Amino acid sequence: MRLVKHRLFWPAAALVTLLIVNVVANPNFARITVRDGQLYGALIDILRQSAPLMLVALGMTLVIATRGIDLSVGAVMAVSGAVALTIIDSPSSNPNSLGTVLIAIVVAVLVALVLGAWNGFLVSVLGIQPIIATLVLMLAGRGAALLITDGFITTVNSDPLSFIASGYLLILPFAFFVWLAFVIIVGVIERRTALGMLTEAVGINPEASRLAGVRSRGIIWTAYIASGTLAGIAGVIYAANIKAADANAAGYLIELYAILAVVLGGTSLMGGKFSIAGTVIGVLTVQALDSTILFLGVPPAQSPVFFAVVVILVVLVQSPRVHRWGRSVGARFRHSDGEADAPSSPERQKEVAR
Amino acid sequence: MDEARPLVELTGTTVRFGATVALDHVDFRMFPGEVHSLMGENGAGKSTLIKALTGALTPDAGTLILDGEARAFHGPHDAQEAGISTVYQEIDLLPNLSIAENILLGREPRRLGMIDGRAMRERARVILHDLGLDLDPAAPLGTHSLAVQQLVAIARAISRDLKVLVLDEPTSSLDLDEVAELFRVIRDLKERGVAILFVSHFLDQVYEICDRITVLRDGALVGEYLTTELLRIDLVQKMLGREASFFKARERVEEAIGSEVAFLSARDLSSGAGIVGANVDVAEGEVLGLAGLLGSGRTELARALTGVDRPDAGIIRIEGEAHALDTPRQALSLGVVYSSENRRSEGLVGDMSIAENIALALQAQRGALRPLSATKVRELATSWVEALDIRPADVDVPVRNLSGGNQQKVMLARLLAISPRFIVLDEPTRGIDVGAKVEIQNLVGEMADNGLSVVFISAELEEVLRVGDRVAILRDGHIVETVASADVDVDSLMALVARPDLPEA
Numbered sequence: 027m028r029l030v031k032h033r034l035f036w037p038a039a040a041l042v043t044l045l046i047v048n049v050v051a052n053p054n055f056a057r058i059t060v061r062d063g064q065l066y067g068a069l070i071d072i073l074r075q076s077a078p079l080m081l082v083a084l085g086m087t088l089v090i091a092t093r094g095i096d097l098s099v100g101a102v103m104a105v106s107g108a109v110a111l112t113i114i115d116s117p118s119s120n121p122n123s124l125g126t127v128l129i130a131i132v133v134a135v136l137v138a139l140v141l142g143a144w145n146g147f148l149v150s151v152l153g154i155q156p157i158i159a160t161l162v163l164m165l166a167g168r169g170a171a172l173l174i175t176d177g178f179i180t181t182v183n184s185d186p187l188s189f190i191a192s193g194y195l196l197i198l199p200f201a202f203f204v205w206l207a208f209v210i211i212v213g214v215i216e217r218r219t220a221l222g223m224l225t226e227a228v229g230i231n232p233e234a235s236r237l238a239g240v241r242s243r244g245i246i247w248t249a250y251i252a253s254g255t256l257a258g259i260a261g262v263i264y265a266a267n268i269k270a271a272d273a274n275a276a277g278y279l280i281e282l283y284a285i286l287a288v289v290l291g292g293t294s295l296m297g298g299k300f301s302i303a304g305t306v307i308g309v310l311t312v313q314a315l316d317s318t319i320l321f322l323g324v325p326p327a328q329s330p331v332f333f334a335v336v337v338i339l340v341v342l343v344q345s346p347r348v349h350r351w352g353r354s355v356g357a358r359f360r361h362s363d364g365e366a367d368a369p370s371s372p373e374r375q376k377e378v379a380r
Numbered sequence: 381m382d383e384a385r386p387l388v389e390l391t392g393t394t395v396r397f398g399a400t401v402a403l404d405h406v407d408f409r410m411f412p413g414e415v416h417s418l419m420g421e422n423g424a425g426k427s428t429l430i431k432a433l434t435g436a437l438t439p440d441a442g443t444l445i446l447d448g449e450a451r452a453f454h455g456p457h458d459a460q461e462a463g464i465s466t467v468y469q470e471i472d473l474l475p476n477l478s479i480a481e482n483i484l485l486g487r488e489p490r491r492l493g494m495i496d497g498r499a500m501r502e503r504a505r506v507i508l509h510d511l512g513l514d515l516d517p518a519a520p521l522g523t524h525s526l527a528v529q530q531l532v533a534i535a536r537a538i539s540r541d542l543k544v545l546v547l548d549e550p551t552s553s554l555d556l557d558e559v560a561e562l563f564r565v566i567r568d569l570k571e572r573g574v575a576i577l578f579v580s581h582f583l584d585q586v587y588e589i590c591d592r593i594t595v596l597r598d599g600a601l602v603g604e605y606l607t608t609e610l611l612r613i614d615l616v617q618k619m620l621g622r623e624a625s626f627f628k629a630r631e632r633v634e635e636a637i638g639s640e641v642a643f644l645s646a647r648d649l650s651s652g653a654g655i656v657g658a659n660v661d662v663a664e665g666e667v668l669g670l671a672g673l674l675g676s677g678r679t680e681l682a683r684a685l686t687g688v689d690r691p692d693a694g695i696i697r698i699e700g701e702a703h704a705l706d707t708p709r710q711a712l713s714l715g716v717v718y719s720s721e722n723r724r725s726e727g728l729v730g731d732m733s734i735a736e737n738i739a740l741a742l743q744a745q746r747g748a749l750r751p752l753s754a755t756k757v758r759e760l761a762t763s764w765v766e767a768l769d770i771r772p773a774d775v776d777v778p779v780r781n782l783s784g785g786n787q788q789k790v791m792l793a794r795l796l797a798i799s800p801r802f803i804v805l806d807e808p809t810r811g812i813d814v815g816a817k818v819e820i821q822n823l824v825g826e827m828a829d830n831g832l833s834v835v836f837i838s839a840e841l842e843e844v845l846r847v848g849d850r851v852a853i854l855r856d857g858h859i860v861e862t863v864a865s866a867d868v869d870v871d872s873l874m875a876l877v878a879r880p881d882l883p884e885a
């Protein structure tokens with residue numbers, strides 16, 4: 027019973043159910059093969075492919091905790107991919123030199139950081155509504171990315187770059203370690219310092235936090251900077267994966283998937299309390315669903331519908347109201363010949379009282 | 381009064397929240413045409429009983445009989461349909477809608493299926509007029525003070541076909557005139573046979589308007605009494621289960637002080653439309669009371685002194701040195717703090733625990749990079765929970781679940797935790813029970829004895845006089861006079877507060 031009460035129980039249950047459904051539908055899903063001391067298989071692919079969404083969703087979690095939203099993450103990915111590949115592709119540099127690739131990545135991520143800072147400026151200093159503030163970059167960003175690549179899809183063949191997306195470290199994909207590292211870094215920064223608690227306070231009650239002396243402006247700004255920076259890294263990984271900077275496809279609709287993952291992980295869009303572990307589970311759920319569609323061979327034309335149906339199911343499974351309903355149906359069933367009015371559980375009252 | 385049959389009757393009502401028993405087999409009844417008061421300490425279960433009556437929560441056990449018929453409400457809507465209307469303790473209106481929309485929400489007049497805006501404003505105007513209020517029904521509610529919002533909530537509740545009207549601390553932010561207006565409305569309704577449940581921590585008001593009193597203590601029923609047969613002192617004894625503690629008179633700072641010895645001194649302070657050219661001096665260890673009618677600028681002055689609103693003009697000196705107090709943060713770093721009258725929107729962080737709420741200001745001051753350890757936070761919170769007798773004593777409970785009075789104490793604890801030097805308490809005893817009220821008044825005295833400068837705002841003049849060494853009187857945004865508390869009594873202070881500006885004779 028304690029376990030069921032944990033706030034991550036239902037998100038985790040949804041993920042596990044999804045994986046089980048996959049295995050039952052096709053036992054190959056669970057198969058992991060070892061080649062050259064490296065692991066391969068559908069599950070490993072999920073870990074590898076979730077890197078961009080994971081990074082974006084991490085940033086989105088922080089922004090949502092402040093009662094905001096960052097719609098520009100996809101566009102920021104496009105810009106950072108374009109910057110990185112343009113540097114690697116420049117005539118004066120050697121695409122296979124590790125130094126070049128590192129410089130390209132650092133510059134690309136710095137550009138993304140500046141874009142995040144711009145969003146943060148609009149929201150925290152000018153007080154523009156987050157949706158509108160980040161919409162500016164969402165619309166303008168891809169145009170800027172196209173400008174950077176001169177309107178072409180820049181392609182490169184760079185071994186160090188490709189390694190980021192498809193290389194292996196020990197037995198697991200490098201991209202997995204990248205996102206794991208950032209989950210840990212963000213988790214430590216938020217929870218080992220007071221930043222997470224102050225972010226939640228600002229998200230729950232901005233005015234009370236201001237009166238208590240919280241630097242709300244700085245905290246909101248930090249969240250958007252983190253979101254931009256993480257989207258920049260995601261952009262580099264995405265570009266490394268397709269070996270190209272595609273201003274239109276990079277991070278297309280990723281803002282929506284990121285929001286979905288954050289919500290599946292149990293963080294409320296109303297701001298306030300957030301859970302990084304929840305977001306990790308949310309992202310893996312979204313990614314697993316994506317693989318399911320491929321794995322079950324759902325035709326491309328129907329895959330959005332399939333996706334939507336599963337998302338609705340997952341959200342329903344997590345809804346407290348559905349839980350109550352389930353319990354009361356269960357109680358009625360058990361008491362059907364005993365008491366007419368089954369006393370309702372305390373949960374129900376609390377919910378109604380709110 | 382028809383003694384024969386109660387209009388509503390609750391029997392054996394039990395409500396549990398997890399391990400806490402908020403109500404334990406409580407019986408409660410109301411007769412038509414009576415005003416009934418529910419009395420008890422903060423957290424005694426008054427609001428919970430009201431929620432059980434109005435369908436806002438389903439009790440774990442108990443029956444409800446309305447008009448001779450057993451009922452089970454499945455939500456506030458059911459209760460409303462049955463003629464039970466409620467104004468909750470925490471106002472739950474929509475600040476960005478107009479006053480008319482708030483009053484008629486859910487039953488807007490329609491024409492051809494569309495909401496008829498003009499008819500709606502007209503009807504709202506009539507309802508407001510009945511309440512003696514002259515407000516523009518088209519104005520957004522959020523631009524009005526808490527008191528006006530409270531009156532609008534009442535207007536919303538009485539504009540229905542009523543059998544039972546429940547008012548949970550309706551007068552806590554009203555001043556005398558508005559209370560009189562509300563009482564007039566209550567008496568009208570009573571004539572019409574409506575049963576009115578009136579919850580208030582003001583004994584005067586209870587004795588003025590109520591016919592019958594039900595007392596709760598720690599979630600259990602103590603008894604039901606006729607107001608005429610219950611002495612105040614007995615009532616307090618029954619509520620607290622012990623004698624009330626006495627207000628400890630302390631040595632007062634009585635001479636008028638100048639800016640030389642003041643800890644904080646403000647000159648020609650102007651802020652927004654509310655405050656014009658105010659001069660304030662508060663010495664170390666002094667309590668300055670602020671008295672004034674609603675809208676006289678008490679809160680505006682408080683906010684301007686503490687950096688919550690940036691003053692338009694004027695100088696604030698702290699220990700003789702001029703400082704810019706442009707943000708609460710700057711003010712806090714100088715030890716100047718403000719405790720808002722509006723606990724829900726400007727005070728508490730509802731979803732956070734008692735511990736986190738108490739530690740918030742201290743943590744904000746240290747900055748994000750120097751976190752208080754979890755043990756430190758708990759120690760800090762536990763010591764304040766003990767010092768202020770906050771209930772429940774479990775520091776992990778979200779503050780949203782606390783009763784009103786305990787929320788107030790959490791807010792005080794948060795501010796006191798940063799060891800302030802100058803504190804403005806805006807209505808700190810609003811909604812606080814008689815016992816805790818004296819405790820808070822004594823606490824203010826102790827704080828002052830420890831060298832803290834206090835500005836104490838309250839709509840209750842008696843309290844301002846009791847606690848304040850001197851009292852500054854505000855009228856229309858001007859400090860018209862500052863008097864030593866020893867030189868005035870409640871009546872003469874009332875006269876000063878209410879006196880229209882006469883040309884100096």
Ligand SMILES: Nc1ncnc2c1ncn2[C@@H]1O[C@H](COP(=O)(O)OP(=O)(O)OP(=O)(O)O)[C@@H](O)[C@H]1O
Nearest residue numbers: 397402422423424425426427428781782783784785
């Ligand atoms: N949703 C909730 N969850 C848990 N505990 C609750 C909840 N609501 C109320 N309580 C607890 O129930 C008890 C009774 O609270 P209630 O609000 O009824 O007190 P009250 O008599 O109205 O006090 P006040 O005078 O301060 O308004 C308190 O101990 C409170 O902490």
Ligand SMILES: [Mg+2]
Nearest residue numbers: 426427469784
């Ligand atoms: Mg209450």
